[in-house]
Amino acid sequence: MFRDLFSAGFRPFFFLAACNAWGSMLPWLAVLGGTAVPTQGWPPHTLHAHEMIYGTVVPVIAGFLLTAVPNWTSTERVQGGRLIFLVALYLAGRVALVAAGPLDPLTVACIDVAFLPALAWFVGAPIVRARMWRNLPVLMVLLGLTIANVLIHLGLVRGDALLLRGATHGAVYFVVILMLVISGRVVPMFTRNALLDRERAGRISHTPAIGAAAFAFAALAMLWQVVRPGHLAVAPLSVGAGIFIVLRMRGWQSLATLRQPMLWVLHAGHLWIAVGFLCMGVSTWLGVGIGAAALHGFTAGAMGTLMLGMMARVSLGHTGRSIEADRVTVVAFVCVIAGAAIRIAGGLGPVPLYRDSMLLGGSLFTLAWFAFTWGYTRKLFAPRADAS
DSSP states (O other): OHHTTTSSSSHHHHHHHHHHHHHHHHHHHHHHHOOOOOOTTTTTHHHHIIIIIIIIHHHHHHHHHHHHHHHTTTEEEOHHHHOOOOOOHHHHHHHHHHHTTSSSSSHHHHHHSSSHHHHHHHHHHHHHTTTTTGGHHHHHHHHHHHHHHHHHHHHHHTOOHEEEEEEEHHHHHHHHHHHHHHHHHHHHHHHHHSSSOOOHHHHHOOOOHHHHHHHHHHOOOOOHHHHHHTOTHHHHHHHHHHHHHHTTTTTGOOGTTTTTTHHHHHHHHHHHHHHHHHHHHHHHOOOOOOOHHHHHHIIIIIIIIHHHHHHHHHHHHTTOOOOOOOOOHHHHHHHHHHHHHHHHHHHHSSSSSHHHHHHHHHHHHHHHHHHHHHHHHHHHHHHOOOOO
C-alpha cells in the first residue's frame, strides 16, 4: 500500500491536501461560531489563511508539478525515498505550527519554509536541464510563495499587521498567476480532447493577444494592490483583468461541457478568477467594502474549484481509471462552487448576513474536501487499476 502511495507525487500530496483542507477549516468554523481555539500565538484569521495556502494549496501544486514536470521534460518521476523526504518536510511544517507555542519563532519559520525550496529544486532541476524556459514562471511562483511565507513569519514576530496582510495577499496572488498560466494551457486542451462533438472540438481556439492582456492586467492589478492597497488605480486594472479573462474563454466551447462534470468544473474554476478580479475592481472603485469577496473569489472559488477538478482528473487518469465523475465527485464540485458563491454573496449583502454566509459557505467547502477524501483515498493508496 505505502509503496504505491509513494510511487508518484500526486498520491500523497493530494491526500494530505484534502485532509488539511477540511481539517484546518473545522477549527476556523469553530472560531466563527464563537468557540476559542488554540492558535499558538497566531491571529486566528492569519493562521486560517496561512494553512489554506501553505497547508492545502501548496501540496496540490506539489502533487501536480511532481506529476506534470516528468511528462514535460521526459525525466524520471520523483518517488520512493525522495518523495518521502518531501512529504516529511511538508508534514514537519504543519507539526511546527501546532507546536509553535514552546518553539522558538525562528525554528518554526525555518521548518515551515523549508518545503517549498526543496520542491523547487526537485521540479526546477529537470526544467533547467531540458531548457524548457517557458516553464520558468512555475519556478518564479514557488520562489514568490517562499518569500511570502518568510514575510508572514516576520510579520508575526514583529506584530506587523500590514506586513502580515500584504504577505498573505501576495501569496494568494502568486497562486492566481499560476492558475492563469496553467488553466490557459490545459482547459482548452482537455476540452478539445474530451468533446464527443468533433465539430465543436475543432472550433476550440484561443487568442494569444487576449491571454497576454489578461495576464498583464491581472499582474499589474495584484502588484498594485500589494504595494498600494485600495489605490484607485487598482480598479480599472482589476476590471480589465476580469473582462479579458472572460474574453479568453470565448473560443473554449464552455457550454458544450455542461454534461461532463470533469470539464465544466475546470471552466467554472477559470471563471472564478474573473469574478475575483471584478469584485476587487468594484470594491476599490466604489468603496463598498467587498474586498473579502474578491479574496474568496480567488481562494474558495477559483483555487477550490480548479484544485478539486485537477485533483480528480489527475487521480483518475494517473491511476489507470476512466476520467469520469461519479456521484461523490459531483457532490464535491457542487459543494465547493456553492460554498464560494454563498461566501461571496455574504460579502456583498447586509452586514448581519456576513457571518452566517461564512459559516454556511465554509461548511460547504469543508464538505467538498471531505467528499474528495472519502471518494479518492482508496484510489490514491491502491495500485493502478490497469496494473497486470
